[in-house]
Amino acid sequence: MSTSPAFSGPSSDELSPQVGRPRLSLVSRLERILAAAMGAALLIALVLISSQEVLSQRAAVSEGSQAWLNTLAVQAASPLVFDDAKAANEILRATSIYPGLQAAYILRSDGSTMARHLDDLQEPLSADALKRLPTSAYFDRSLLISTPVLLSHEEVGRVVAKIDLTPMWRSVLRFGVSLMLALGISGIVAALAARRFLHRALQPLAGLKQVMDEVAQQERFTVRAALVANDEVGDLSIVFNHMLDQIVKRDGLLEDNNRRLLALKEAAEQASTTKSAFLALMSHELRTPMAGILGMLKLSLRGQMESTVRERVELACKNANALLQIVNDLLDGSKIEAGKLSLESVDFALHPLLDDAMELLQERAEQKSIGFALHVDPRLPLFLKGDPTRLRQVLLNLVGNAIKFTEQGGVSVNVRLQSPQDMAATLPTQTSAVSADEHSLWVHFAVQDSGIGISEEAQGRMFQKFEQADMSTTRNFGGTGLGLSICKQLVELMGGRIGMHSTVGSGSIFYFDLPLLPGQQPIEQPVEDLQAHDHQLHVLVAEDAETNQLIIKAVLSDMGHTFTVVSNGEKALEALTQESFDLILMDGRMPIMDGLEATQHIRAGFWGDWVFAERDIPIIALTANASELDRSKFLAVGMSDFLRKPVDEVALHHALSRVIEQRKAQGLMLKPKAPVDAAGAADLAGLDALLDLGPVTETLATPAAPESVAPKPGRAQRVIELREQMLQAFRAQAPLRYREIEAAVAAQDWPAAAILAHGIKGCLAFIAPEGQAYELSDWLERMADNEDEAEFIESFELLKNELLSSLDINPDAEGQA
Structure with missing residues (x-):
């Protein structure tokens, strides 16, 4: 059973305990809560009962002492009336036997002391203390009480006593200890009983947790929680099992949907592969005969023929070119869809590009006797930076369509600098494929015609593949419907936006905006006048492609150096054991052994039984893999320098010069330069023209010079x-x-x-x-x-x-x- 993509177990972070907090189970937490509650209850009971006991015993002591003091007041009435201090002392001496009596006083009505009795450890109370009504704090160790002495309802004095409360506090302490022991034992027994019943009550919840862990960690959705209690835990188990049933059901649906989607994906990929293979096959099958047809037609046009025949041949050539353009559109659409179409960013002159593109279409407009005009905003800079090839392709396609669908009137091309306000007014906000640089200039291109126009219903699909306005358009004007789709894709690849306005019978306007950076006039690098080297190098060339061998041999020969050419790294190692070389030009990728491995063996000084006398011989990588990663890789294995193909003669000349200087600095003997003929020496730098002659097909198709013009001699x-x-x-x-x-x-x-x-x-x-x-x-x-x-x-x-x-x-x- 597959897992549900929407359900996953808790993460390790969620399961891990918080920092500083130990992980406690639910049972442990409940036990702690129960223990805290019972402890608090027992403590409150202990405090309340102990306080009640203190109050009770204190009240008993106070009541008993007050009754005794009242009796003493009756006895002290006679001495107070007669002011008999001796009798008063006798009465107080007799009261010393009262338990806990610490001091007793008989006071006259004016507050003076008539008689007193003190325990051995007691200090007498001051006169001010005796005059005030005796009071004592709750936790004092002594109790102060007093009562008036009355005679015929007239107060003749007072009797004051101080009673010791220590025995009472001892009794209270003994009671509290006994009570604490009783409550503690009762609490422990209650906690043990509660813990046992708590474990029994939570056992179903623990079982449910175990099932959840198994589902979350092992992703087993077939297990179910047992129903062991008819309570909230049982209800939770029922709900959990129902959730698992829903997940299993959903997983089944997801598996079915995934299978269907996978089948649809495979079908789409197969259709795409079939389409790509079909396009490749069709382009191959169409290009092969078309190349022959175009070649023969162009050859025929060079000869003499009647005007009628020439007209027919020219018409056939135009039709063949149109068919070839259809094949190119198919290939361009396939490349864009596959993400293989790359854009360049170079400086170019806008006006010559527009003039050249329009010149190609001027003849078609003249043949149909329609107007054709180009208007360029003078505010536009002379030089811009972008992809001129693709810009030219889009313009040719749009203008070519405008001419094709226009029978009367004319076609105009307007190019102007677009302001931010114009951008907001002419084009709605869209998301372009490439974000424009903040320094970009938005250039607006508009192609307006007075042709047949396009209905509103057809305008929504004009930029889709294989779409035209209607079937009559295809019948009357031809085409595949790929041109506008390719234009849209190219414009969006360049970071621009494309759109159209059209009215049936009144013509159309196709426009696009491109963000182009301000450019500068390309600097023509002067051809460096390379002089022949003063010394001759013997070079080992490791290159597997025969065509590449031809150019390397030509370059080295013209520079006056000798060479030995091998086709792979293993033969290069063998050559090092047979000859002495000053330099190795090493291709990176070759059969049997590539340049990287061969370089490693040379730097190690041996390979198998072969030992190389010069481990530090200069080795220059000469490869078509010219990225920074390739450069780092080649230099890391010990190569001395890195040059890319095609060969830059200036760079190679400088590299060889450095090798010559290095060899001379090491004290190694080099042969003097070989003699070069005057014509070859005067034109030593001419080999760079090899890389700038333009397309090979154009060079080979150039008609031969007339016999009266001699070919340029020399290099x-x-x-x-x-x-x-x-x-x-x-x-x-x-x-x-x-x-x-x-x-x-x-x-x-x-x-x-x-x-x-x-x-x-x-x-x-x-x-x-x-x-x-x-x-x-x-x-x-x-x-x-x-x-x-x-x-x-x-x-x-x-x-x-x-x-x-x-x-x-x-x-x-x-x-x-």
């Missing part, structure tokens, strides 16, 4: 030739790499798949570093490291399709080793 021409050689080598190797990757995935050999993906990424770093294929190859390597099979397969299909469209690499061709 620049060799750069173009080298790049074409690398592309041809990559085209030849790619199908074989595809099959090796598929075999690695089938065997679940993810390290091998990661190495193969890394090799493709390294090649693309030199051939097409700015293309989408490079990003996909990087993502493919990460998925191999994560052993994410589904994501790897999907990304692999996308990579093959991208390579087919951008580099014309057919995955079904026969590869060469």
Whole structure:
């Protein structure tokens, strides 16, 4: 039985006792309460009974003493009348036998003392004390009493006596001790009896607690509390059992719901996987013939043909481009949905971007004889910072739609700086995907047309996938309904907001706001005039991709250095035992043994039976994995420096210069530089052009120069030739790499798949570093490291399709080793 997600036992913090307080059971607390109550009751009884006893005995002593004193007053009347002091003393001497008498006085009517009798330890009372009415406190050890002496109802004097109360207090003490013993024994007996009955009364509650602990700690919801008493505890057990029945019932419902949800989730994932596979397959199947169709059509347009035929071929080329745009929309939507579309943030000039984008669509507007205008707010800065590629894509899509649906009138594009007041008025508050920086400028883009317009009912779904206004729109104008959905997703990815206004028959306005940071004019870095090194290095190059080997060999050759190339770390270790090198250029990820492991063996000085003479030889990492984490990892194993692919010739030149200086400082002999031909020396820095020649397909498709124009001699021409050689080598190797990757995935050999993906990424770093294929190859390597099979397969299909469209690499061709 599964546990209920809404029910859980008490936490350890809830069960742990509070600091400074020991944990007491309910029985212990009740016992303490009972003991305190009984103790308080017995104490009150002891105090009350003892007080009553004191009052009783004191009253008895006071009454007896007063009666005796009254008799003494009768006897003292005659001496007082005759003022016979001797007789008065005789009377007091006779009274000394009264128990507890400490002092006795016979006083005249004027208060003077006629006679007195004192105990041996007593001090006489003062005249003032005798004149006042004798009083005594409750707890005094003596009792003062007095009575008047009357003769014919006339007071002739007074008689005063002081009685000792010590015997009374002793009697009271004995009584109190006896009473305390009696009450204490009675209280103990009562407490023992109450404790026994208390345990019996609380036994059902303890059983209920045990069941609750079992449910809370062991999560056993099948146990039930026993009904052992027909009282409140029994009612509590019934309610608890009912609660457990409800939990079991709810758990059963939750299990059923979880099973249904899991089935629905699996079905959704399967549908998503099927959709992604379908998109990948369709893009592959469509791009392959489309690439051939477009290529043949463009070749046909270069030749001579009749005007009618040229018009038909141009129309076919436009239709083929439209079909290719549909495939691109499908792929863009799939990438955005998969979270693989990355944005860049670079400085760009806004006006040239708008002019270039509008120029592409000007011809379409002229063909339909409609107006086409661009208005740019002069307040906008010349340079902004954002993703110009995606901005251009959104503009082309919106303007292209406006031209497509407009038959009369015209289309205008307005770009202006948006104020906060305008923002609040034009767009409702929405949550964008990316929070805008506080320094961002909100730029408003609006595309207005005088076309057919869109109904209010259709406007609510215009930005959804595969949606158009109605079926007639699809029949008359074509399209997939993906363009606006992709525009919305791209705008929200860039932190903006998109919307529309439209009236049927009066045209539409599609607008979006983007937060763009103020930019600056990109600084063109001057090409550094690299001079040949004064000394020649013998370099060991560990690189597994043949395409990458070509570029490394070319760079080192042009710098005047010699080299030995190996394909993995193990061969690099073997080469170190056979030759002496000044430097190692080490790729990070290679088959059999990667660069990290090989570096560790070199720094250790041995590997198996091989011993390396120079453990501290400079080792420079040369890899396409160029994050800070990768850099730290490479340097941590003992590499001397870190360079990323594609090769920055300036950075490599500086690194080699540092190695030369280091070797010279160590007193090691280096060969002088090799002679370089004048043309090559004058153009030493030209190899950087290899990385800036633009897309390879454009370079190769450039028409040949007329025979009257001689090709540029020297190194620049060799750069173009080298790049074409690398592309041809990559085209030849790619199908074989595809099959090796598929075999690695089938065997679940993810390290091998990661190495193969890394090799493709390294090649693309030199051939097409700015293309989408490079990003996909990087993502493919990460998925191999994560052993994410589904994501790897999907990304692999996308990579093959991208390579087919951008580099014309057919995955079904026969590869060469």
